[in-house]
Amino acid sequence: MSISEKYYPSEPTAPVVKVTEIPGPESKKAIESLGEVFDSRPVYFVADYEKSQGNYIADVDGNEYLDVYAQIASIALGYNNPALIEAAKSPEMIRALVERPALGNFPGKDLEGILKNILKGAPKGQDKVWSGLSGADANELAFKAAFMYYQAHKRGYTTAFTAEENESVMRNQAPGSPDLAVISFKRAFHGRLFASGSVTASKPVHKLDFPSFKWPKAEFPSYKYPLEQNTEFNNSEDERCLKIVENIITSSPIPVAALIIEPIQSEGGDNHGSAAFFQGLRDVTLKHGVVYIIDEVQTGLGATGKLWAHEHFNITPSPDLVTFSKKFQSAGYFFHDPKFVPNQAYRQFNTWCGDPARMIIAGTLVKEILDNDLVNKAKEVGAYLYGELEKLAIKYPEHIKNLRGKNRATFIAWDLSSSDARNSFLYKIKQSGVNVGGCAEVSVRLRPTLTFEKKHADILVSTIDKVLADF
Amino acid sequence: MSISEKYYPSEPTAPVVKVTEIPGPESKKAIESLGEVFDSRPVYFVADYEKSQGNYIADVDGNEYLDVYAQIASIALGYNNPALIEAAKSPEMIRALVERPALGNFPGKDLEGILKNILKGAPKGQDKVWSGLSGADANELAFKAAFMYYQAHKRGYTTAFTAEENESVMRNQAPGSPDLAVISFKRAFHGRLFASGSVTASKPVHKLDFPSFKWPKAEFPSYKYPLEQNTEFNNSEDERCLKIVENIITSSPIPVAALIIEPIQSEGGDNHGSAAFFQGLRDVTLKHGVVYIIDEVQTGLGATGKLWAHEHFNITPSPDLVTFSKKFQSAGYFFHDPKFVPNQAYRQFNTWCGDPARMIIAGTLVKEILDNDLVNKAKEVGAYLYGELEKLAIKYPEHIKNLRGKNRATFIAWDLSSSDARNSFLYKIKQSGVNVGGCAEVSVRLRPTLTFEKKHADILVSTIDKVLADF
Numbered sequence: 001m002s003i004s005e006k007y008y009p010s011e012p013t014a015p016v017v018k019v020t021e022i023p024g025p026e027s028k029k030a031i032e033s034l035g036e037v038f039d040s041r042p043v044y045f046v047a048d049y050e051k052s053q054g055n056y057i058a059d060v061d062g063n064e065y066l067d068v069y070a071q072i073a074s075i076a077l078g079y080n081n082p083a084l085i086e087a088a089k090s091p092e093m094i095r096a097l098v099e100r101p102a103l104g105n106f107p108g109k110d111l112e113g114i115l116k117n118i119l120k121g122a123p124k125g126q127d128k129v130w131s132g133l134s135g136a137d138a139n140e141l142a143f144k145a146a147f148m149y150y151q152a153h154k155r156g157y158t159t160a161f162t163a164e165e166n167e168s169v170m171r172n173q174a175p176g177s178p179d180l181a182v183i184s185f186k187r188a189f190h191g192r193l194f195a196s197g198s199v200t201a202s203k204p205v206h207k208l209d210f211p212s213f214k215w216p217k218a219e220f221p222s223y224k225y226p227l228e229q230n231t232e233f234n235n236s237e238d239e240r241c242l243k244i245v246e247n248i249i250t251s252s253p254i255p256v257a258a259l260i261i262e263p264i265q266s267e268g269g270d271n272h273g274s275a276a277f278f279q280g281l282r283d284v285t286l287k288h289g290v291v292y293i294i295d296e297v298q299t300g301l302g303a304t305g306k307l308w309a310h311e312h313f314n315i316t317p318s319p320d321l322v323t324f325s326k327k328f329q330s331a332g333y334f335f336h337d338p339k340f341v342p343n344q345a346y347r348q349f350n351t352w353c354g355d356p357a358r359m360i361i362a363g364t365l366v367k368e369i370l371d372n373d374l375v376n377k378a379k380e381v382g383a384y385l386y387g388e389l390e391k392l393a394i395k396y397p398e399h400i401k402n403l404r405g406k407n408r409a410t411f412i413a414w415d416l417s418s419s420d421a422r423n424s425f426l427y428k429i430k431q432s433g434v435n436v437g438g439c440a441e442v443s444v445r446l447r448p449t450l451t452f453e454k455k456h457a458d459i460l461v462s463t464i465d466k467v468l469a470d471f
Numbered sequence: 472m473s474i475s476e477k478y479y480p481s482e483p484t485a486p487v488v489k490v491t492e493i494p495g496p497e498s499k500k501a502i503e504s505l506g507e508v509f510d511s512r513p514v515y516f517v518a519d520y521e522k523s524q525g526n527y528i529a530d531v532d533g534n535e536y537l538d539v540y541a542q543i544a545s546i547a548l549g550y551n552n553p554a555l556i557e558a559a560k561s562p563e564m565i566r567a568l569v570e571r572p573a574l575g576n577f578p579g580k581d582l583e584g585i586l587k588n589i590l591k592g593a594p595k596g597q598d599k600v601w602s603g604l605s606g607a608d609a610n611e612l613a614f615k616a617a618f619m620y621y622q623a624h625k626r627g628y629t630t631a632f633t634a635e636e637n638e639s640v641m642r643n644q645a646p647g648s649p650d651l652a653v654i655s656f657k658r659a660f661h662g663r664l665f666a667s668g669s670v671t672a673s674k675p676v677h678k679l680d681f682p683s684f685k686w687p688k689a690e691f692p693s694y695k696y697p698l699e700q701n702t703e704f705n706n707s708e709d710e711r712c713l714k715i716v717e718n719i720i721t722s723s724p725i726p727v728a729a730l731i732i733e734p735i736q737s738e739g740g741d742n743h744g745s746a747a748f749f750q751g752l753r754d755v756t757l758k759h760g761v762v763y764i765i766d767e768v769q770t771g772l773g774a775t776g777k778l779w780a781h782e783h784f785n786i787t788p789s790p791d792l793v794t795f796s797k798k799f800q801s802a803g804y805f806f807h808d809p810k811f812v813p814n815q816a817y818r819q820f821n822t823w824c825g826d827p828a829r830m831i832i833a834g835t836l837v838k839e840i841l842d843n844d845l846v847n848k849a850k851e852v853g854a855y856l857y858g859e860l861e862k863l864a865i866k867y868p869e870h871i872k873n874l875r876g877k878n879r880a881t882f883i884a885w886d887l888s889s890s891d892a893r894n895s896f897l898y899k900i901k902q903s904g905v906n907v908g909g910c911a912e913v914s915v916r917l918r919p920t921l922t923f924e925k926k927h928a929d930i931l932v933s934t935i936d937k938v939l940a941d942f
Contacts, residue, residue: 034583037590037599041816042575049570049579050562060580071573072822079570088568089560091521097559097832099520099550100800102542104513108520109531112505119508128508133604134823140664144681151680166675170657172683176675180682186641192821193611194684195665204637204647205817209622210615211651211684212643213665326822329571345512346676350663351543351797352605357828361568 003372004451007081008054014459015056015433016064022430024061044430052079055449055456057435065430066459068410069437073266073298073447076327076365077374087364096356103131103353114356117363118330120370121301123308125318126334128341131354135297135325136191139260141348142321142333143195146258146291147180148342149320153289159343181213181254183245183290185220187268187440190260190295199260202268202440216252218245220265221273225402238277242284249288258291263309266298269440270413272404275313282315292319293333301327302369302450305379305409312408330354330362374450375409382409385446385457389414392461396468399425410452413445425467434463474843475922478552479525485930486527486904487535493901495532515901523550526920526927528906536901537930539881540908544737544769544918547798547836548845558835567827574602574824575817585827588834589801591841592772594779596789597805599812602825606768606796607662610731612819613792613804614666617729617762618651619813620791624760630814652684652725654716654761656691658739658911661731661766670731673739673911687723689716691736692744696873709748713755720759729762734780735876737769740911741884743875746784753786763790764804772798773840773921776850776880783879801825801833845921846880853880856917856928860885863932867939870896881923884916896938905934 004011018024023031023045030046051058055078057067067075077084087093092110101108119129130145132138162175169176184190184199191197192206198213200206221237224230249256259281265271285292299309301324306312310319318336325331332354342348369375386406393400398417405412416422419441426444429436439445448456475482489495494502494516501517522529526549528538538546548555558564563581572579590600601616603609632647640647655661655670662668663677669684671677692708695701720727730752736742756763770780772795777783781790789807796802803825813819840846857877864871869888876883887893890912897915900907910916919927 030580030583034578034586037583037586038578039575039601039812039816039819040578042820043578044576047572047577047579049566049572052570057577071571071577074571074573074822081569084569085565088565093568094556094559095520097564097828098552098555099523100542100545101518101520102545104510105515106518106528106542107505107509107511107514108518109501112501112508115505115508130510133608134821136821137604137608137664143665144663147680147682161675161679165679169675169678170672171688172669172685176679177681177683192615193608193664193666194614198643201641204632204640205815207640208632208636208647208818209619210648211618212648213682213684214643217642341510344676345510347679348510349513350605350607351545355826355829357568358826 002453003374003377004054004453007451008078011054012056012064015066016062017431017433018062020431022427024059024063026060030060049079054078055452063433065433065435066456067435068446068448068452068460069435070447070449072437074326075449076301077368078449078451083364083368084361087360093357093360096360100352101356102351103356104349111356114359114363117366118359121307121366122334123322124311126322126336128335129332130348131330131332131359133355134331135323136193136196138297138323138325138331138333139190139196139295140193142293142323143182143258144348145321145333145340146293148347149291149340150180150257151178152339152343179254180257181215181252182258182260183216183218183248183256184260185265186217187220187265187271188262189267215254216248218248220271221277223272225404226406227272234274238274238280242277242280245281246284249284249290256290258293259285260293260295262295263299264304264408264411266445267439269443270404270445278310278313278315282317282319291321293321293323294319295323297323297325299411300324301365302375302378303327303409303447304411305375305382305407307375328362329365330358369450378409378450381453381457382412384454385410385461386412388457388461392465392468399468399471410446410448413439413443415442416444418442425471428467429463432463432467434460473924474845474848475525475924478922479549482525483527483535486537487533488902488904489533491902493898495530495534497531501531520550525549526923534904536904536906537927538906539917539919539923539931540906541918541920543908545797546920547772548839549920549922554835554839555832558831564828564831567831571823572827573822574827575820582827585830585834588837589830592778592837593805594793595782597793597807599806600803601819602801602803602830604826605802606794607664607667609768609794609796609802609804610661610667610766611664613764613794614653614729615819616792616804616811617764619818620762620811621651621728622649623814650725651728652686652723653729653731654687654689654719654727655731656736657688658691658736658742659733660738686725687719689719691742692748694743696875697877698743705745709745709751713748713751716752717755720755720761727761729764730756731764731766733766734770735775735879735882737916738910740914741875741916749781749784749786753788753790762792764792764794765790766794768794768796770882771795772836773846773849774798774880774918775882776846776853776878778846799833800836801829840921849880849921852924852928853883855925856881856932857883859928859932863936863939870939870942881917881919884910884914886913887915889913896942899938900934903934903938905931
């Protein structure tokens with residue numbers, strides 16, 4: 001029995017299309033009504049989660065879509081997963097929902113077990129965790145850890161702050177509040193708050209009208225695909241980009257305390273970087289005492305064929321901080337160096353210090369993924385899917401360009417010829433019963449769950465074929 | 472039957488003190504073990520939430536404390552509340568936990584009802600809501616709304632952005648990313664992320680080593696207490712502080728787009744401001760086109776004798792944005808002016824757009840509070856408690872100074888003579904079975920639940936009396 005059959009005995013065997021105008025009439029009514037209290041303009045359709053099963057999401061018009069977007073890459077196992085339902089009904093979960101401790105001051109006796117379950121899924125080399133509430137929050141908590149670490153090193157690990165530091169910080173001035181930068185990359189996405197927004201550069205709409213830190217941006221490699229046919233060009237691209245990074249670090253008017261990067265730039269277009277590039281960043285950050293932060297918010301938890309995408313690169317020594325959210329349901333960062341625990345209590349602190357309800361879900365996800373070997377299964381189905389898409393790319397060369405994500409399980413993307421063509425493709429494939437997402441201007445990204453199997457891949461491929469045949 | 476008897480038939484009738492060294496031996500063991508994976512230095516004791524009931528929190532050593540700190544002011548009704556347990560077991564909750572939609576793109580059909588339940592508790596004059604995940608997040612989302620509103624007004628509500636804006640924003644430069652400020656107040660606390668941290672100024676430990684926006688800080692009134700005996704001084708203090716605010720707005724090198732303030736500065740010492748001061752801020756912000764944000768993260772949801780503390784001030788017209796979190800369990804901001812909905816979709820947006828599980832809890836809290844008239848009950852018990860504390864202040868004038876919070880229900884605080892004395896008091900009262908919190912350097916703050924009644928107040932008062940008699 002396959003894992004999807006085990007989890008979802010009543011999963012649909014094919015998409016159900018009841019109405020081809022999307023949103024359908026019932027969704028439209030619900031969107032208008034929801035709009036009275038909520039910005040409902042970005043709503044694609046109103047879902048019926050009671051009827052959604054496994055890899056299929058139902059809407060209020062009776063459509064049942066094969067879902068390879070999965071809540072913007074945030075559903076690990078599929079809808080109405082029985083193991084998660086069991087966790088949701090557990091006495092531990094009910095306590096976490098009803099009491100919600102200030103975990104830093106009054107943790108419950110079950111917190112340790114909850115955290116240790118999460119750590120069973122930590123990236124290789126990381127054995128500690130700090131918890132937050134969203135991807136943006138996770139990244140900003142990591143920045144705080146990085147700034148404290150960087151300054152502690154600079155001042156030689158003395159425990160006391162000077163009177164001048166204590167006084168100036170209350171006025172948002174140096175030396176208590178120093179000018180320090182996090183270097184990031186063009187086309188990166190790390191969230192939409194003010195520090196996370198300052199390291200984000202994928203689309204203007206995320207940032208317009210907001211003040212930002214004047215932090216520098218390096219260049220992320222722009223490879224030619226397929227990768228294996230363009231190694232010379234891509235290697236020189238790595239070298240070019242690594243030089244830019246080092247140049248910024250050594251010449252930035254604001255000292256660079258940390259570097260943040262996605263293993264695959266996701267929102268920014270599924271842009272890949274090589275193992276050599278990511279190792280090069282390790283070398284240059286070590287050389288200059290810069291904290292190396294890997295943002296695995298979208299790439300984490302198995303979708304690329306490793307539990308964490310940066311494990312493909314075998315970075316040595318391990319990156320300093322690895323952030324997570326989305327499919328993990330809980331958010332935060334992993335680390336291993338005890339120096340990332342600040343020198344005093346209450347420096348990395350807030351009222352809740354994470355959400356134990358979401359942490360319980362995260363631990364359950366780790367257990368299900370490991371017990372059922374879902375990462376390797378994703379790798380297998382991803383290899384099959386990639387092969388089928390390669391065939392379609394030959395058949396429709398103008399509509400499937402720059403196919404990428406080989407050996408990255410189901411974390412696959414390609415380009416169409418224009419933004420209009422991409423948007424039209426996404427709309428038409430929805431009309432054919434498959435929910436797919438885009439990224440950047442012209443790209444399509446596949447983000448199925450870890451219970452996406454060959455039978456789902458076949459439906460996806462045949463639907464793409466059908467849509468492109470009439471395109 | 473009183474509400475605490477109705478909700479909590481097995482609530483203890485008095486604190487149980489099993490060990491007077493706090494943390495006790497079992498807590499100590501658990502703290503040490505937890506410390507392997509989590510920064511457990513700030514832990515007071517490890518709680519047993521299964522055994523906690525109503526206004527009493529149990530620890531793993533068998534102590535049962537009357538809890539007037541309530542998870543840093545984050546528990547509205549008490550532990551193991553039956554209405555919340557019912558909500559936690561509902562099919563709607565299980566769906567919210569197991570599916571977790573990207574609410575902006577694929578909301579479930581129950582979202583509208585969930586939001587409308589939250590809006591039943593909105594402050595007077597506010598009829599819309601945007602949802603986030605924590606108090607800091609709520610404030611930063613409000614800043615984003617304020618910056619977009621301010622810039623839209625400046626550019627005359629055109630819908631298009633210029634090429635220069637679209638290009639410069641990707642480099643974190645003006646005009647796309649303009650230099651704009653949020654004015655806040657000394658001793659304020661609005662969170663610990665980077666923008667929320669830049670408007671926070673209660674303690675250096677919250678901010679040291681972090682870069683910040685160089686935003687200006689005004690002075691919050693420093694009143695003499697009791698308020699009714701010092702009206703002349705306090706009125707002139709209002710005028711002084713209002714002038715400083717206007718002066719900063721008109722002379723700041725960075726244009727001031729928004730002002731944020733707590734109705735009572737909580738973390739910063741339970742500092743009160745008068746209705747005239749808060750109305751004066753409305754007048755000056757209106758005059759200069761500055762967005763007026765009230766941070767009700769700690770004061771909201773009934774603890775001051777109104778559902779929202781700023782309703783005591785009858786501010787006219789209503790403040791623009793009111794943020795919430797903590798006792799509400801869900802986070803976000805309320806507003807009424809449709810111009811705070813950005814001119815384009817996806818500008819105020821993120822993957823989750825709030826947590827439906829915590830929103831369900833929030834709606835349940837509103838229902839229970841309104842159905843059981845808990846705000847008025849808090850007002851009554853608060854008046855009684857304040858009167859008893861006034862008597863103790865006469866008996867112990869050096870240990871109960873600047874008693875404040877009259878007519879603010881149970882939102883009461885006072886000062887001791889030094890930080891050491893305050894910390895010693897908090898430790899000794901814990902040893903006597905009452906969990907109390909501090910704020911600022913020398914203050915004690917009371918933050919009981921809304922089911923705290925005369926019988927609880929009597930235990931609290933007699934325990935304070937006992938502790939201070941031996942002090």
